[in-house]
Amino acid sequence: TKVSFVEVTGTTYAVEADSGISAMEAAVRNNVPGIDGDCGGAAACATCHVYVDPAWLAKTGAAGEGMEKDMLEFAEDVRENSRLACQIKLTSELDGLVLRLPEKQH
Numbered sequence: 001t002k003v004s005f006v007e008v009t010g011t012t013y014a015v016e017a018d019s020g021i022s023a024m025e026a027a028v029r030n031n032v033p034g035i036d037g038d039c040g041g042a043a044a045c046a047t048c049h050v051y052v053d054p055a056w057l058a059k060t061g062a063a064g065e066g067m068e069k070d071m072l073e074f075a076e077d078v079r080e081n082s083r084l085a086c087q088i089k090l091t092s093e094l095d096g097l098v099l100r101l102p103e104k105q106h
């Protein structure tokens with residue numbers, strides 16, 4: 001599964017990830033700056049906050065009610081398309097996914 005992480009500056013990190021891992025793990029394994037994944041993917045730190053490219057939002061869905069939404073309240077500049085990358089599971093459906101990194105996170 002290909003995933004692109006795009007910084008505010010336009011710098012793009014295109015990574016190839018195994019299906020089944022989360023977008024956060026894909027970023028951490030490939031040293032994408034700005035995604036720390038401090039809590040290890042438990043939706044408990046918000047250091048993996050990303051914006052889903054609008055074209056992909058229908059496929060990834062919006063942030064889940066409950067833990068993910070609650071934790072996003074601690075993130076800065078949260079938008080409609082904000083997600084915790086650790087809660088996005090990569091599947092072949094999401095091949096080509098584009099995630100944008102928040103300005104503050106790098």
Ligand code: FES
Nearest residue numbers: 037044045046086
């Ligand atoms: Fe901590 Fe996603 S890695 S909330």
